[in-house]
Amino acid sequence: MGIKEIQDDIVDEFSMFEDWMQRYEYMIELGKSLPLINEQYKTDDNIIKGCQSKVWVHAELDQDKLVFTADSDAIITKGIIAILIRVFSNQKPQDIIDANTDFIDEIGLKEHLSPTRANGLVSMVKQLKLYAVAYQTQLN
């Protein structure tokens, strides 16, 4: 599935929730189901700056697609990154670079998370895109 289709799916899923508690419970569930990053990649080099809680992201190329794994010490943050990984992992680097991220606004993540977390969210997206740029250069 392409990035846009996955984003549309997520927007649909979130539109079913009636209040913040349901959104949060869903994100907490997502956080718990996030496939764990290999411990060897939980290094200081892989920590995303700008997040109040710690977030580690590792990227590797699987043929022409970029695969992300990640972890966080805070569960709601893990939920957010699980959503981002669902959107951006297993995609071609160029598609990741070109993707827009309006869906974050549409599912109310920006609005429903505190500003400091929203900043973390921005940093996360930026970091995933930076990886894509780096690997795209490799592919060229």
Added chain:
Amino acid sequence: MVRTSFDVKAYRDDFPILKREVNNNPLVYFDNAATSQTPKQVIETIVDYYSNYNANIHRGVHSLSQEATDKYEDARIKLQHHFNAANAHEIIFTSGTTHSINLVANGFTSLITKGDEIIVSAMEHHSNIVPWQMLCERTHAVLKVIPMNQEGELLMDEYHKLLTDRTKLVFCNHVSNALGTVNPIKKIIDAAHNVGAAVLIDGAQAAPHLKADVQSLDVDFYTASAHKMCGPTGVGILYGKEEWLNKLPPYQGGGEMIAEVTFEKTTYAELPHKFEAGTPNICGGIAFGSALDYMNGIGFENIAAYENELLEYGTAELLKIDGLRIYGTAKEKTSVISFNIDGVHPYDIGSILDKLGIAVRTGHHCAQPIMDFYKIPGTVRASFSFYNTVEEIDQLVEGVKKAKAMLQ
């Protein structure tokens, strides 16, 4: 339960912000240790200033300038009396405690030589660590740290061992922002004076709860910020003994701090203006005075007694939650409760509390060494003020339980 006849409802009516809702819930404001809320009396002072006598001070001959100058200097006198300073010119207006500390740290550059020693406590805010590290880098002085125990109390025996004839300055907060510990500053000051060292006490977290008497403490420097004492942000004070303020060189150059300027030489103004370069936060200074009037009207003894009851109640109720641990259990502390729940990240709790309209601080509280000491990423910190209620604490406890159920 709360027993005093403290009329919290009447005081709450003075704070317009306490009537608002956050995320469709009535606001419960428990982030007072970061910034206190502002009563209408102080807001009116600010409106009055900009509506009626906004002008630059100390230089105009016109009436507005004179009026603003008088009110600003009145505020300085209120601060002098509040902290019982011997002279009004020993009160320097600054932008806040961080500015005050940097002013002293910068001034000591010329008084410190290689191998001299500066002592700080283990429970300092970053703004109380970094300026001294910078000073030590500039002067090649040595920074020593007073350790603390698990309860969050300074180890005074260790402190006494750190003092030598090379100790030039001791720096400690009166109350820890992350733990609420009230430090034994009188003992710290006396011991430092015995070896000839000066003492700077950061009163930012103490001043909202208790009245420090700088003369009976015999402290050399003391700081406070208005925004933690029902006043506006961006203004604070440095108290300094006259002899020390005369010894320190000016911090910033500019207007207001000069006596005479030629291109060959400038002579500096007398205290306090020597340290007040440029146009100050005039309205902020006046509003600081108004905030002091407001708090003194309630009475600091009444405030402390009531807040202590909130602290005891909140501590007892929160500890009923399974797996909740409180950090900072000193015998003497202010109304600050720093806590965590087993296996739950403080940010997650803070996020859910926010959805419930409850404002707490989460994170390392700009005191990473304390978090490293306890080996935790941070805490949830609820800090109570005299306008908070037992019912609000009940809401916090319910909120924490809800967050725990969702997160564990």
